[in-house]
Amino acid sequence: MGKKGMFLSAVILGILLSLITPTEEAHFAWERLSFFNIAFGFLGCIVLIGLSKALGKLFIQKREDYYDR
Amino acid sequence: MIGSAIHPGLIFIVGGIILPFLRKRVFVQIWQLILPVIAFIQLFYLEEGVYGSFNFLGYELILGRVDRLSICFAYIFVIITLIGMIYSLHVEEWGQHSAAFLYAGSALGVVFAGDFFSLFACWELMAVSSTFLIMYGRGEKSLRAGFRYLMVHLFGGCALLAGIVIYVGESGSIVFSEMETGHLSTMLILLGFIVNGAVPPFHPWLPDAYPESSVTGGVFLTAFTTKSAVYVLLRGFPGAEILVWLGAFMALYGVIYAILENDLRRLLSYHIVSQVGFMVCGVGLGSELSMNGSAAHAISHILYKALLFMGAGAVIEATGRRKISELEGKGIYKELKGVFYLYMIGAFSISAVPLFNGFISKNMIVFASGELHRPAINTMLHLASVGTFLSLALKLPYGTWFGKRKEGGNRDEMVIKSLPFNMYLGMAIASFLCIFMGIYPKILYDLLPFPVSYRPYTPYNVLGMVQLLLYTAFAYFAFKDRLKNKAALNIDTDWFYRRGGKYFFDFCKILDGKRTELQGRIARLVENAVRFSINPIQTMRYLVGNKRIYVVPYSADRYRQPIGIGVMFFLIFICLISMIFIKRL
Numbered sequence: 001m002g003k004k005g006m007f008l009s010a011v012i013l014g015i016l017l018s019l020i021t022p023t024e025e026a027h028f029a030w031e032r033l034s035f036f037n038i039a040f041g042f043l044g045c046i047v048l049i050g051l052s053k054a055l056g057k058l059f060i061q062k063r064e065d066y067y068d069r
Numbered sequence: 070m071i072g073s074a075i076h077p078g079l080i081f082i083v084g085g086i087i088l089p090f091l092r093k094r095v096f097v098q099i100w101q102l103i104l105p106v107i108a109f110i111q112l113f114y115l116e117e118g119v120y121g122s123f124n125f126l127g128y129e130l131i132l133g134r135v136d137r138l139s140i141c142f143a144y145i146f147v148i149i150t151l152i153g154m155i156y157s158l159h160v161e162e163w164g165q166h167s168a169a170f171l172y173a174g175s176a177l178g179v180v181f182a183g184d185f186f187s188l189f190a191c192w193e194l195m196a197v198s199s200t201f202l203i204m205y206g207r208g209e210k211s212l213r214a215g216f217r218y219l220m221v222h223l224f225g226g227c228a229l230l231a232g233i234v235i236y237v238g239e240s241g242s243i244v245f246s247e248m249e250t251g252h253l254s255t256m257l258i259l260l261g262f263i264v265n266g267a268v269p270p271f272h273p274w275l276p277d278a279y280p281e282s283s284v285t286g287g288v289f290l291t292a293f294t295t296k297s298a299v300y301v302l303l304r305g306f307p308g309a310e311i312l313v314w315l316g317a318f319m320a321l322y323g324v325i326y327a328i329l330e331n332d333l334r335r336l337l338s339y340h341i342v343s344q345v346g347f348m349v350c351g352v353g354l355g356s357e358l359s360m361n362g363s364a365a366h367a368i369s370h371i372l373y374k375a376l377l378f379m380g381a382g383a384v385i386e387a388t389g390r391r392k393i394s395e396l397e398g399k400g401i402y403k404e405l406k407g408v409f410y411l412y413m414i415g416a417f418s419i420s421a422v423p424l425f426n427g428f429i430s431k432n433m434i435v436f437a438s439g440e441l442h443r444p445a446i447n448t449m450l451h452l453a454s455v456g457t458f459l460s461l462a463l464k465l466p467y468g469t470w471f472g473k474r475k476e477g478g479n480r481d482e483m484v485i486k487s488l489p490f491n492m493y494l495g496m497a498i499a500s501f502l503c504i505f506m507g508i509y510p511k512i513l514y515d516l517l518p519f520p521v522s523y524r525p526y527t528p529y530n531v532l533g534m535v536q537l538l539l540y541t542a543f544a545y546f547a548f549k550d551r552l553k554n555k556a557a558l559n560i561d562t563d564w565f566y567r568r569g570g571k572y573f574f575d576f577c578k579i580l581d582g583k584r585t586e587l588q589g590r591i592a593r594l595v596e597n598a599v600r601f602s603i604n605p606i607q608t609m610r611y612l613v614g615n616k617r618i619y620v621v622p623y624s625a626d627r628y629r630q631p632i633g634i635g636v637m638f639f640l641i642f643i644c645l646i647s648m649i650f651i652k653r654l
Contacts, residue, residue: 009548014539021532027439028447036531040538044455049544049552052328060329061557067567 014038074115076133076175077108077147080190085170087164098158100453101166105151108177113145114236119183126434128243142180143396143517145175145368148502149292149375156379156495161200168201169289173520176293184243185233188301192229196222199294203278211281217566218278221264227269229261245264245301247601248414250309257339259306264300268315268349269322272342273563276326279341279372280391282332284382286496287334292598295341298329299348303363303518308355316350317449319343319424324456326561328464331392331554333381336465350450350557352443357519369426369506373418376499377461379492379592380412380433384469387486393465393554398474404485407471414500416466416606418507423534426506429513431527432534436523455541463545465580467555 015038023032037056084104092171117140120133150173169534175198180189197220203215203411231252237243248255260271267275279290292582306312321341330336334429344366351363385391387405403433418425421432440546485539514521545552559567600608 003271007543011543014536014543017532017536017539021536022528025527025529027436027442028444031533037536038540040451041537042544044452045332045459045544046456046548047330047428047454048324048456048459049548052325053551055325056329056559058390060326060559060561061555062560064556064558066560 073250074120075110075111076121076181076417077115077143077176080108080111081170081174081177082106082194085167085174086091088167088170091163096163097163097166101154101158102151102616104170105147105154108147109144109151112140112147122183125186126235128186129184130187130202131244132178132187133181134183135181136518138303138518139180139302141364141368141518142296143177145296145371145628146176146180146293149371150289152375152499153285153288153292153494155498156288156382156489158491159489161203165205165286166200166419167574168205169286171198172202172289172293173311176297179297179555183245185237185245189226189233190243190379192261193565195294195297198560199290202287202290203282205283205286206281207283211283214278214281217563218274220566221271221274221528223362225261225264228257228264232259232261235591245304247307248305250306259309262298262301262305263349265294265314266302266345266349267295267319267342267343269319269342270562271453272319272322275341275563276330276335276561277563279338280332282602283396285363287378287382287535288375291337291341291378292371296343296371299345299352299363299367302349302352303360307352307360309353312349312353313443313446314353316346316348316353317446317453318346319349320346320453321449321456322606323347324453326559327460328456328552329555329557329559330460331394331556333384333391333393333469335377336393336460337377339379340377340457340461341370341374343457344374346453347431347434347450350446351437352477354434354437354443354446354579356441358440358521358523359437361517361519361521361523362430362437365430365433365513366427368419368513368516369430370502372499372502372506373415373425373427374498374502376415376565377412378421379496379499380415383408383488383492384424385487386492389486390483392556393468393472394556397472398469399466399483399553400471400474401483401485405470408488409466410494411493411496411500413466414503415464416462418503420462420538421454421534422458422462422538423526423531424504424507426503426513427472427509428609429510432525432530433523435624436530451537456543457535459545463542464549464554468548492502587601606647 015035018034018062021034023034024068026032081104084100088097091100115135117135119131119135120135122129122131124130151171154166157169160166175191175194179188179195182188182191188401200215200219200222204211206214232254236258239252239254248258250256250259263270275295281289281292302312320343323341323346324340327336327339327343330339348363348366348370349367351359354360384396384401384405385448387408388396388399388401390396416427418427421427431592435447435450435454438450470609510525525601597608600620603620606623606628607621
């Protein structure tokens with residue numbers, strides 16, 4: 001099984017898991033949605049990368065010798 | 070001394086002072102191992118109660134308040150000292166070991182202190198001794214970072230002292246116990262605590278200084294300062310609402326900076342900020358579960374973060390490089406396979422993968438936030454978990470051990486040193502404890518301050534976490550090209566004292582220039598006034614030419630004119646008068 005196969009099986013595994021997970025313990029209504037966790041993981045990751053990159057471009061990232069000059 | 074027992078911190082402090090006199094390397098190494106073991110045995114037989122209280126200037130000092138909260142922190146402090154000492158056995162500089170023992174001893178002193186005075190004394194000793202561990206990184210950068218670190222901690226110490234003085238003045242008691250926020254005294258004490266806890270905006274000392282420390286010193290640094298701050302927050306400010314928001318904000322803040330970071334240990338440092346955020350949030354939530362979670366997470370965190378620092382330190386020690394962009398595509402996996410697997414145990418622990426210790430502790434806090442119906446806080450903490458997994462278990466190891474070789478540059482060859490056995494041993498012990506606690510949570514839960522009814526391994530918790538992390542990984546691999554490791558410097562709030570300070574000085578210089586100019590003008594004015602009073606005639610003549618002259622005092626004889634001039638003026642006057650007179654007629 002190549003890289004793509006592993007990738008795909010992990011993705012399918014995630015979806016299958018989300019269908020069988022019991023959600024009675026969830027504290028909030030949206031956590032009871034069956035795809036909540038996978039959606040949160042996926043979107044959260046993208047949001048964090050996007051947010052930090054945007055902030056980095058905006059003012060955080062400087063040249064490495066910024067403080068030495 | 071604590072009555073019949075000996076203060077474990079005292080063992081470390083006295084041991085650290087004796088250490089330089091042992092001369093022979095072997096003796097020092099034996100000493101390094103034996104002290105933590107003695108302290109552990111001492112701790113094991115220590116019963117709850119108050120020890121070592123004595124009267125000092127009319128106040129009662131308590132050096133040893135032993136209860137469930139202090140003892141769980143003390144255990145982990147002693148264990149991590151042992152692990153750190155094993156990791157640093159090969160280091161020949163005795164100064165590092167001595168400083169580390171003083172640091173660990175004073176941290177234990179903080180944990181057992183029952184009054185504000187002894188707390189403050191240990192607090193300051195902790196700041197000073199840890200500075201040495203940073204400066205032992207050697208080189209200009211470490212010295213400067215160490216100095217900045219000390220300055221920030223002295224600021225925090227001053228705030229704490231000011232708060233303590235006002236508090237004692239108001240209440241008349243020096244007992245360190247639960248306080249209410251909102252008074253000047255307690256807010257100053259809280260400020261002192263959160264400076265050490267690296268709560269934004271007072272956090273930049275941590276990612277600034279820790280990466281510059283010596284490879285072995287970093288392991289101790291990750292354990293004591295921030296976690297003793299969590300301890301004092303748990304003791305002094307449980308349920309303070311401000312801590313909930315600060316903690317949740319901090320958890321996300323650290324994660325966002327970590328995603329941008331390129332320096333191995335600085336990336337890990339930002340994750341200390343983030344993880345301490347979980348603990349601070351737990352303290353603020355104030356329920357038994359959340360506070361148990363904070364204590365448990367502090368213990369777990371000390372273990373896995375030390376493991377991660379040891380792993381990153383091992384890479385730095387072996388390759389001499391400290392940035393992901395310098396290691397990317399070098400394929401060091403072949404040579405440093407062992408370090409990789411040990412590091413990954415730490416990375417899975419911090420990401421709260423089931424069966425690792427982060428899972429049983431971090432989720433207590435997240436669960437507590439749900440139980441208390443705090444949706445915003447709950448979501449922020451979840452998001453921080455995603456970011457932790459993203460940068461520590463995916464980005465950092467992928468870039469460091471694997472990664473694509475960049476086209477073009479960066480093809481220089483790299484010599485990889487082999488690492489001493491003791492470094493692997495230190496990491497292995499920490500890894501073992503991370504997994505052991507993850508599999509057998511009872512050992513951790515039995516130590517916690519309150520009885521635990523929380524069950525970590527429910528299908529919902531486990532499966533939910535697995536899904537979350539699987540899809541984070543999915544998103545990472547789908548977008549990893551967007552996340553290039555750029556060699557850059559990320560400015561943080563330390564800008565205010567590193568750059569802002571410089572600008573302030575420049576501004577002061579300009580002001581000073583203006584002041585000098587004004588002073589010069591006033592001085593000349595005064596000088597001229599003096600001259601004028603000495604000799605008005607001479608001054609008036611030369612002032613027009615703007616020359617500096619030697620002033621001769623006025624003398625009537627010197628400026629006496631021939632008598633004819635006087636007669637002439639007189640005649641002109643008479644003439645004018647008579648003309649006017651004639652016209653009137």
